[in-house]
Amino acid sequence: MSAEASPANLSAKAAGRLPVALDAMGGDHGLTPNVDGAVQAARSGVSVLLVGDRVKLHAELGKHEGSSRLPIEVVDAPDVIGMEEHASDVRSRTGASINVCTRLVKEGRAAAAVSMGHSGATMASALLTLGRIKGVDRPAILAHLPAQGGFTTLLDAGANADVKPAYLAQWARLATVYLKVLEDRDNPTVGLLSIGEEDHKGSQQVVEAHTLLRALDGQGITFYGNVEGRDIFRSTTDIVVTDGFTGNVVLKLAEGEARVLLGWVKEALNSNVKSKLGGLLVRDSLRGLAERMDPSTLRREHLDRGAGAGLYRPRQRRRPRRQKRRAACRPRPRSAAGRAPGSGVRGAAGLRTAEPPGSL
Amino acid sequence: MSAEASPANLSAKAAGRLPVALDAMGGDHGLTPNVDGAVQAARSGVSVLLVGDRVKLHAELGKHEGSSRLPIEVVDAPDVIGMEEHASDVRSRTGASINVCTRLVKEGRAAAAVSMGHSGATMASALLTLGRIKGVDRPAILAHLPAQGGFTTLLDAGANADVKPAYLAQWARLATVYLKVLEDRDNPTVGLLSIGEEDHKGSQQVVEAHTLLRALDGQGITFYGNVEGRDIFRSTTDIVVTDGFTGNVVLKLAEGEARVLLGWVKEALNSNVKSKLGGLLVRDSLRGLAERMDPSTLRREHLDRGAGAGLYRPRQRRRPRRQKRRAACRPRPRSAAGRAPGSGVRGAAGLRTAEPPGSL
Known part of the structure; x- marks a missing residue:
């Protein structure tokens, strides 16, 4: 070379x-x-x-x-x-x-x-x-899922099948910084994926993570509380944290469901002469929808804008010693793939590929 | 009374x-x-x-x-x-x-x-x-999700947030019997929800459950292997077993996504004069689709046919003593809500309610 x-x-x-x-x-x-x-x-x-x-x-x-x-x-x-x-x-x-x-x-x-x-x-x-930087025990895969309000940032989307409650709290901080720096979001909200909105609902691990996240509220993150599966598409919060097993199931289910439902829309439009005729008129509008529903399109868009997702591992700027502890607790990624490093922070991004859900 | x-x-x-x-x-x-x-x-x-x-x-x-x-x-x-x-x-x-x-x-x-x-x-x-009957440590909530091949039977959909690998193997048996008896399926296949098709992929708990299910293959169940989130809608297997945390997230995500996507289809059809006109022609076909996409409709259909879902707890017929051990290992539900008990088996069903995803 x-x-x-x-x-x-x-x-x-x-x-x-x-x-x-x-x-x-x-x-x-x-x-x-x-x-x-x-x-x-x-x-x-x-x-x-x-x-x-x-x-x-x-x-x-x-x-x-x-x-x-x-x-x-x-x-x-x-x-x-x-x-x-x-x-x-x-x-x-x-x-x-x-x-x-x-x-x-x-x-x-x-x-x-x-x-x-x-x-x-x-x-x-x-x-x-x-x-790793201090204060972050495990990297997580971060993914943007299409949602009513644009997209919901989900992590971990599959890097860690087995987790500890502390990881979820760390990822909430990472994702908050990520959205602030790369998406210019002022005050992104964090939801903890669970099976009920009430604080006591969920697995033992999730209930423990809830306590940790509650303690962090106002200290680097804005914690909304528990969210459920349906909230991901409703844009109830900007960020949803979960373990890498559940997150990966969510990601693949969301992609799979979009693909099957789009197929059913196509079928319905071809079911008889009347709807075939109507289908010709609505084709252009629905083509835009197919793009909107496709998580891989969304991720491509973000890539175009320079926001590579996944496995974010920021490297620290050199700081005076007295600031080091704080820096270790509040990692500050400032750039991702394709963006000028600027502050000297560098990231390693690993992106899942995703098949498109078919076109209309 | x-x-x-x-x-x-x-x-x-x-x-x-x-x-x-x-x-x-x-x-x-x-x-x-x-x-x-x-x-x-x-x-x-x-x-x-x-x-x-x-x-x-x-x-x-x-x-x-x-x-x-x-x-x-x-x-x-x-x-x-x-x-x-x-x-x-x-x-x-x-x-x-x-x-x-x-x-x-x-x-x-x-x-x-x-x-x-x-x-x-x-x-x-x-x-x-x-x-409980012997051999079943925990009841599970069973749900039917709409899928390409009709529906996929998912359990546990939320009764047990924390599980042991053995529960998943027990639920695979329960669901197999359920589909055989209530849906007249000859040889329902069981998939274990994971984050990769390979046997070694998944959380530690899921890898252990895989081993148990593999050992049961041909002995009361037909084990396909691991399935991923996308397989639920693809009808890769008749049954998908998972813990009650992941299952509940899946159920609510699937409902939430269907609702949001249908809303987007409606929006697309109203986006301009041309697609509004087309929308009038495709309205009837898409109305049928909305029903098809709605998990609560699906569950209603099954109720009409007498197949109440959830928390299935069959009661044993009295059997000669020598058959008792086998009966305990292979529970045989023969009826559910609204069906003639016939063999004397009775069940307690607990059904989640679900809002419809909106109509077109």
Whole structure:
């Protein structure tokens, strides 16, 4: 890798910001959509380090006219963690593309790492290579779900199947800072996912988390109280915290239900001549709806705006010693993938891929 | 209560079956919908014991023309467990309507107890009054969710927020028998809700439950393996087992999402003149869809067919001693609310109420 002379590096230097490292081998659909995405990002001015099999990546890049003039640099990685492999494999396989990505961040050569690949491996690699900040025991996957008020921020969406009540309180703080900094929300509210609004309802773990969150109310977070499954789509709160098992079930159920319901709408519109005729007239309006209902569209939108989701692990600015304790308790992410690091904070983002729910 | 001379009792005797005890005070919407339901059921030939405040119930019944000739009998209960009260209150409040209902079942004067009220109180009352059969540690709430293949049977939908892996294996057996007997399904498949299809994915508890279910495969159940949130709507399996926390979140999320998405379809159809015109043509087709998407409609349908859901607690037929162990391991519910008990098995059903997701 000849970083000094590369277009990506030159462009990044010119713009005063570091490139984004993209795990070009990760994901359900191979390298093609990753390279497509890198080309799109580069055309909009984001410098990209394309990490993976050098020969295959150059061949794929060659299909895009004028790609040699874009701020894209290929970084070789001889290995990739497959979707069916174990997350713990990242320990031994140093040449895996996700490990190369997180090392580029660690070495200060990339602002962020982005992967469409194995979520668990992405988390493990970020954790092992970049480490944790004090006060945050586990990273969480953060996802935006479409909702009446725009979107609801859900975490953990699948990084930690087994949790402790304290994690949920920590994630409430992380997500609050995330929405304040990246979405310019003044005072985001936090709901604790449970099976009843009353404080005493829920599993033992959730009741304990409720007590911790209540104690944090007004001290860095605004705690609404318990919310139920239906509140996620109602936008009752900006943020919903839950364990990674429930969060992942919620994410996949929401996507699956949207897909099936859209299919039923299509069926209904084709059920007889009258509704077929009507279907032609409402087609355009419903096409917009399909986009709105699709969590992957929503996440794409946020990516376009530079807000990469997931596994957020902010790195601290150097501070005078007297401020250190406070900094450890209140992590302050200031940027994500594709944004100028500005304050010197860097993040490692791991994004789930999601199939679209079908189009109308 | 003069059971001997009552129309309900006479009708039940004439038909050779016991009446259903309805907790007429329970639910979010007061006694009116309960009495409406009782009148509808009675008109279709089901005998009902209407349990609650005698004066109020007679007044409400008086609004229905000819109700005095229906097989409905009012049974007085001076108390009711409110939706915001604790489930454990059923211990001390013997006069609560749900307790009177379960006692009627215990005393052999009703075939089943049905309540739209406090789920936890209904479970507690059934448990304390009717007890458990051997081999089933906890009752579960069973719900049918609309899905591509008709419906998916989910349990536990909220009775047990904290579970042990063994409960999930027991519920897989209960639901298998339930679908075989009440829905005439030959060989219902069981999926274990997790966050990945692979056997090793999920929380520690789910991985342990997977091992137990795998061992039961072919011995009373057909175990498919792990399923994810999206599989519930895809009808990947007939039955999905999970803990009562996740199950309740799933149930309420599914209802909430359907409601919000339907609202968005309505909005899209009203967004401009062209789609308004088209909307008039597709209105009828989409109205059918709204019913299909509504879990409460689905549950109503099943009630009409006599398959009351929830808290199933079958009572054993008397068997020769040598068969007892097997009977304890393989509970065989043969009937539910509104069905002829036939084999002598009786159940206590507690049904969640659900608001409709709005109409188109």
